[in-house]
Amino acid sequence: MNRIDKKFKELKKKKQKALIAFLTAGDFGLSTTKKLVLEFDRRGVDIIELGVPFSDPVADGPTIQASSERALKRGTKLKDIIKLVKDLRRSTCIPVILMGYYNPVLKYGLKKFVSDCAGNGVDGVIIPDLPPDEAEDLVAEAKKRDFATIFLLSPTSTPDRIRLVSKKSKGFIYYVSLTGITGARANLPKELASRVRLIKRYSDKPVCVGFGVSRPGQVREIAKMAEGVIVGSAIVKEIEKNSKRKDFIKLVGDYVQKLAEASHQ
Amino acid sequence: MKLPDKKGHFGVFGGKYVPETLMTALDELEREYAAAKKDKKFRKLLDYYLSDFAGRPSVLYYARRLTEKLKGPKIYLKREDLNHTGSHKINNTLGQGLLTLRMGKKRIIAETGAGQHGVATATVAALFGLECEVFMGEEDIKRQALNVFRMRLLGSKVTSVSSGSKTLKDAMNEAMRDWVTNVRSTHYCIGSVAGPHPFPMMVRDFQSVIGKETKRQILKLEGRLPDYLLACVGGGSNSMGLFYNFFNDKKVKFIGVEAAGRGLSTGLHAATLEKGEVGVLHGSKSYLLQDKAGQVKIAHSISAGLDYPGVGPEHAYFKSIGRAKYVSVTDDEALDAFQLLSETEGIIPALESSHAIAYLAKHARKHKKSDIVVVCLSGRGDKDVDMVSKALASRKR
Numbered sequence: 001m002n003r004i005d006k007k008f009k010e011l012k013k014k015k016q017k018a019l020i021a022f023l024t025a026g027d028f029g030l031s032t033t034k035k036l037v038l039e040f041d042r043r044g045v046d047i048i049e050l051g052v053p054f055s056d057p058v059a060d061g062p063t064i065q066a067s068s069e070r071a072l073k074r075g076t077k078l079k080d081i082i083k084l085v086k087d088l089r090r091s092t093c094i095p096v097i098l099m100g101y102y103n104p105v106l107k108y109g110l111k112k113f114v115s116d117c118a119g120n121g122v123d124g125v126i127i128p129d130l131p132p133d134e135a136e137d138l139v140a141e142a143k144k145r146d147f148a149t150i151f152l153l154s155p156t157s158t159p160d161r162i163r164l165v166s167k168k169s170k171g172f173i174y175y176v177s178l179t180g181i182t183g184a185r186a187n188l189p190k191e192l193a194s195r196v197r198l199i200k201r202y203s204d205k206p207v208c209v210g211f212g213v214s215r216p217g218q219v220r221e222i223a224k225m226a227e228g229v230i231v232g233s234a235i236v237k238e239i240e241k242n243s244k245r246k247d248f249i250k251l252v253g254d255y256v257q258k259l260a261e262a263s264h265q
Numbered sequence: 266m267k268l269p270d271k272k273g274h275f276g277v278f279g280g281k282y283v284p285e286t287l288m289t290a291l292d293e294l295e296r297e298y299a300a301a302k303k304d305k306k307f308r309k310l311l312d313y314y315l316s317d318f319a320g321r322p323s324v325l326y327y328a329r330r331l332t333e334k335l336k337g338p339k340i341y342l343k344r345e346d347l348n349h350t351g352s353h354k355i356n357n358t359l360g361q362g363l364l365t366l367r368m369g370k371k372r373i374i375a376e377t378g379a380g381q382h383g384v385a386t387a388t389v390a391a392l393f394g395l396e397c398e399v400f401m402g403e404e405d406i407k408r409q410a411l412n413v414f415r416m417r418l419l420g421s422k423v424t425s426v427s428s429g430s431k432t433l434k435d436a437m438n439e440a441m442r443d444w445v446t447n448v449r450s451t452h453y454c455i456g457s458v459a460g461p462h463p464f465p466m467m468v469r470d471f472q473s474v475i476g477k478e479t480k481r482q483i484l485k486l487e488g489r490l491p492d493y494l495l496a497c498v499g500g501g502s503n504s505m506g507l508f509y510n511f512f513n514d515k516k517v518k519f520i521g522v523e524a525a526g527r528g529l530s531t532g533l534h535a536a537t538l539e540k541g542e543v544g545v546l547h548g549s550k551s552y553l554l555q556d557k558a559g560q561v562k563i564a565h566s567i568s569a570g571l572d573y574p575g576v577g578p579e580h581a582y583f584k585s586i587g588r589a590k591y592v593s594v595t596d597d598e599a600l601d602a603f604q605l606l607s608e609t610e611g612i613i614p615a616l617e618s619s620h621a622i623a624y625l626a627k628h629a630r631k632h633k634k635s636d637i638v639v640v641c642l643s644g645r646g647d648k649d650v651d652m653v654s655k656a657l658a659s660r661k662r
Contacts, residue, residue, distance in 0.1 A: 072560065
């Protein structure tokens with residue numbers, strides 16, 4: 001069984017919800033990314049989402065755009081990120097998902113991408129500019145290797161699209177809480193609970209909610225309706241803010257621990 | 266088979282590579298466009314605005330002095346520069362503006378490089394009473410100050426984009442981010458035959474009026490079809506507009522001219538079809554200037570309208586089946602052509618269109634005198650005079 005499926009099974013038994021933490025790989029260096037992932041694992045994060053930096057991140061707000069730029073300036077490449085996961089697998093079995101735009105994956109080669117990922121301990125992939133409609137080849141390759149393809153749903157998705165995305169998703173469904181780009185927001189959208197209920201009417205796969213989530217209170221609220229909560233920009237901001245501090249890793253760890261505790265209550 | 270197919274593919278190119286949030290909007294647009302195409306009232310209304318507002322048909326003009334000077338083929342210019350707003354862009358924005366009204370959306374957004382599409386969108390927004398915001402790279406705002414002022418005069422908001430290369434590519438990123446956010450109230454009026462399906466098809470259809478008229482006009486003037494069609498290619502809308510209706514006339518050869526910038530060997534160019542590789546950017550699969558890791562490279566051209574690392578998917582398809590030939594000319598050659606056309610014909614061309622003229626000037630002697638070439642003069646050069654005067658001054662030094 002894939003590490004992601006196993007994780008959701010485990011959490012279900014404990015009646016807990018998953019806290020999924022996003023960070024851009026290579027932001028402040030890949031060795032920093034490694035330290036942060038291990039710290040996140042110790043602090044109770046359930047699943048790691050590693051951002052693969054891209055030159056033109058159209059679904060991202062200023063925070064993740066800036067982290068992408070920083071990582072690219074350091075020369076971070078997809079192959080190095082996969083290597084990092086291989087290295088991480090010596091010390092942790094936390095599920096790791098790559099999240100990145102399609103072109104670097106396409107350039108890497110779909111078949112090679114899936115086989116290198118699956119062979120080195122990457123559990124799945126989220127590609128925000130690759131809807132299932134264009135993902136036949138990826139899904140076919142992923143099936144061969146028990147590799148999770150996580151597709152997204154949004155507030156504008158119709159029942160037809162919910163059915164399609166649910167059918168093609170493996171691991172979980174990523175529900176984008178709002179119409180917009182990534183970035184912390186003060187409030188959760190009012191329609192969130194009803195939208196998640198709508199998805200659940202058509203799908204029995206775990207639903208995780210992301211975009212705009214930054215506070216433990218918001219995490220608690222989402223944990224009441226979905227199987228997991230994804231926090232991205234807020235963590236990236238925390239990393240950026242503390243990067244020059246001596247106890248940098250610990251400070252970011254303190255922050256994600258609060259989020260993890262909120263999702264496990 | 267008629268292309269694109271149902272999923273918006275031209276062979277392996279095209280498609281819909283966008284965030285989920287936009288998928289429903291694209292489906293809606295596709296449905297609405299299909300319905301509008303069949304709707305006589307819509308077509309009549311579009312024809313009315315094309316003729317009475319934009320001034321179509323544009324003339325097909327025999328460039329006698331240029332023909333004599335170049336000692337090559339007989340040259341005709343399709344005068345898209347004479348359209349209202351000064352370029353071919355209005356053909357598309359009138360169509361998409363009417364669609365916006367049909368969909369009941371109140372706001373329209375656009376990306377722009379040279380500012381021609383921005384001005385054409387702002388114009389249509391004023392005409393139809395829509396709220397309009399145009400995204401433009403900081404670098405382009407500097408080099409196209411006149412068009413920025415025109416857009417503001419027309420009541421549009423011009424938003425400066427300072428990420429990445431600060432040019433057209435980044436303006437398009439920002440426009441897509443706005444669209445993802447405001448998709449329920451806003452139509453994104455893409456200005457080229459690029460972006461996700463149905464845009465490449467829809468923009469092509471709206472621009473195909475160029476080729477439709479050209480065919481009628483050349484048959485009347487010469488009694489036969491031309492041997493060559495020549496146009497510049499950035500995203501590729503004026504060229505596709507000219508080529509499309511001649512697709513089945515196999516004897517008519519298509520030549521698309523890209524920007525070689527400072528030279529193909531320098532890496533500072535925008536010759537996507539000549540030098541790029543297959544990739545996905547801004548919603549479709551096509552050719553792309555990219556590095557080995559799949560990061561998008563920054564394009565370079567003196568012409569802001571050609572300064573784009575991608576190209577419309579149907580051009581990629583034309584290249585793959587050998588229907589069109591894609592070539593390139595440098596900044597310097599385009600500058601020469603800018604002056605050449607001004608001096609010989611009394612027509613100041615846009616820097617974009619100057620690329621097509623430059624290729625013709627370079628290769629005119631290879632043609633038979635009996636050949637007929639139609640060049641799409643996609644826009645007028647008023648917007649470029651400041652830039653050109655600076656470039657010429659620095660060349661003298």
